[in-house]
Amino acid sequence: MALQQSSNFQVFIPFLGKSQYQVQSIELPGLSVTPLEAFSQSSKRALIGGDSINLDPVTIEFVVDEKLELYKKVMEYFHSICNVNDGVINPEFDFTCGIEIADNLGISLICMQLYGCRIESINSLQYSSNQEDNELILSITLKFDDYEFIDKSKFKELYLIK
Numbered sequence: 216m217a218l219q220q221s222s223n224f225q226v227f228i229p230f231l232g233k234s235q236y237q238v239q240s241i242e243l244p245g246l247s248v249t250p251l252e253a254f255s256q257s258s259k260r261a262l263i264g265g266d267s268i269n270l271d272p273v274t275i276e277f278v279v280d281e282k283l284e285l286y287k288k289v290m291e292y293f294h295s296i297c298n299v300n301d302g303v304i305n306p307e308f309d310f311t312c313g314i315e316i317a318d319n320l321g322i323s324l325i326c327m328q329l330y331g332c333r334i335e336s337i338n339s340l341q342y343s344s345n346q347e348d349n350e351l352i353l354s355i356t357l358k359f360d361d362y363e364f365i366d367k368s369k370f371k372e373l374y375l376i377k
Contacts (some may be wrong), residue, residue, distance in 0.1 A: 223321070226275055227313035227374045230292040236285045237278040239352060241314065244329070244362055245271040272335055272358045273312075279340065279351040286340060286353055293334060309333055312357060313374050315367075326370035331360030 226238045248265035255261065277285055296308035309331045316325040338354040365373075 223317040223319065225315045229310050231285070231288055233375065236280065239276040239278050241275045242273055243314070243316070244273050244359070247271070270359065270362070272356050273329065274354055274356045277353045277355070279353050289337060289353065289355060293337065304333065312359070313370060315370060323367035323370070325364060326367045327362055327364050329357065329359040329362050332357045333359070
């Protein structure tokens with residue numbers, strides 16, 4: 216049995232256009248449920264169902280290109296949806312993000328879409344002349360409303376993958 220490798224994935228974000236930037240890592244969404252507690256007459260506690268599901272935010276780490284095109288696109292997008300004077304983000308600018316996980320042969324295993332995505336944070340880029348030269352990493356954390364697994368042919372059509 217072959218084991219799943221953690222490097223077989225692609226990410227598609229609409230404001231980046233058709234450009235493919237190197238993604239270093241992504242976390243598939245996790246979730247948590249808040250169970251309700253009920254007490255019986257004998258004072259025993261029982262957990263029954265849950266009253267809400269919380270979806271974990273997804274962080275995508277991109278390797279920054281030499282011309283900083285990725286950084287500029289992300290920051291320009293953010294400034295186009297956010298009033299920098301009061302910090303209010305226009306709610307009409309939610310977007311859908313696509314994630315594809317493949318096997319070691321490049322065959323799709325999971326194709327999913329995250330709906331109602333909003334940027335929660337963009338990390339800073341730190342330059343330093345007294346360290347080893349490493350790639351700069353731009354982390355973008357997204358909150359989203361919902362997700363769905365979709366058929367790989369529909370996914371490839373949506374994101375124009377050959």
